[in-house]
Amino acid sequence: MASLLAACVEVDSEPVEESLEESVASRGRGHVARVMTRNLYLGADLGPAIAATDLPSLVAGAGAILNQVTATNFPVRVKGLAAEILETQPDLVGLQEVALWRTGPPSLDPLLGLPKTATTVRHDFLALLLDELNAGHERYRPVVIQEEFDLEAPADENGVPDGPIFGAELNGRLTMRDVILARVDGGVHTSAPAGGSFENLLVLPILGAPVPVTRGWTRVDARVRGGLPFRFVNTHLEAFHPLVRAQQAAELVAQDGPATGERVVLLGDLNSDDDTVAPVDQQAYLVLLGAGFVSRSTDDPLSCCISSYDLTTGTAEEFDHQVDHILTNAPDDVQLVESIVTGRTMVNGYWDSDHAGVFSSLHIR
Secondary structure (H helix, E strand, O other): OHHHHHHOEEEOOOOOOHHHHHHHHHOOOOEEEEEEEEEOOOOOOOHHHHOOOOHHHHHHHHHHHHHHHHHHOHHHHHHHHHHHHHHHOOOEEEEEOOOEEEEEOOOOHHHHOOOOOOOEEEEEHHHHHHHHHOOOOOOEEEEEEEEEEEEEEEEOOOOOOOOOEOOEOEEEEEEEEEEEEEEOOOOEEEEEEEEEEOOOOEEEEEOOEEEEEOOEEEEEEEEEOOOOOEEEEEEEOOOOOHHHHHHHHHHHHOOOOOOOOOOEEEEEEOOOOOOOOOHHHOHHHHHHHHOOOEEOOOOOOOOEOOOOOOOOOOOHHHOOEOOEEEEEOOOOOEEEEEEEEEOOOOEOOEOOOOEOEEEEEEEEO
8 A cells, every 4th residue: 555655646846854844833833734635537528518509419418428437437546536645644635526426317307497306326426535535444524515516417328329318318417516624633623614606607508508617615714733723715716718717716815705814725726827827827826816825835746637538548748737726825824844746647547637636734823
């Protein structure tokens, strides 16, 4: 197991010795909190369904999505994801794309605005991750679970035109979630858990009907091993529209917004950066910098992104830009001790995700 865990972690620079963290605490000048942001990858490209212009195309596209979810094999990938967390032992983890995939009988009801019908769980990414993390005894627990984008459609998964709705033999349903995990046995105390959705959302026309792509944030107030309190905020900003993404960033830091307060650690998949992405995609990150946030994570090596149908191909050179960040609005109080990038090597024949993970030790004083 040790060699497997070591393969999951790539260090930005010479590692900081554990004794440094112990020394910092013993001098009474503050405490070190370990935090991590991890995009799990939902398992498929939703483009085939989003681009559908008629019901047969939607049915075929939804079937293609379910087949890709099978191919990207989260039950195997989760072993590497859990190993990253168990190796670095973050006190708090912000998770994005914590997908819940469900199926049900073929039905047009959800497309007509009626209640969703797919309730049979196929892959619950959160439950699978917790099973791996907590094998033997409880190590991590979810403290905030925020449901977001939720879409259900008829799907022809088996490719045989025997289903009653243009070949669809079942309905497939994706529910996206953002989650905060807290370490159970590390002196981590949390309070005031909260989550919410952004007001500014990308709206997609699916078969002519407007479908908002719900995204949002999760938040908890925390103290680690008796240290000073800080606010921990996890978010996943819009991926496909730079203006909407910038508006969501502005919501985070608006007066009384979720990422405001005396001592905030903000992390997540921001889909933005100030120098490694195209200029049009820099706006959201610049909004956060303009609100006084500064980086508290490495950008060497980079963490995004593998392009592979089933996550069994590709090389680390594909990690060529940075959208996974750890930031603070209190740079004097929250100082970087060490930051590393995890998940830049394949495990069990798969990349753990299309993203790598980003971990930081922060001296909070």
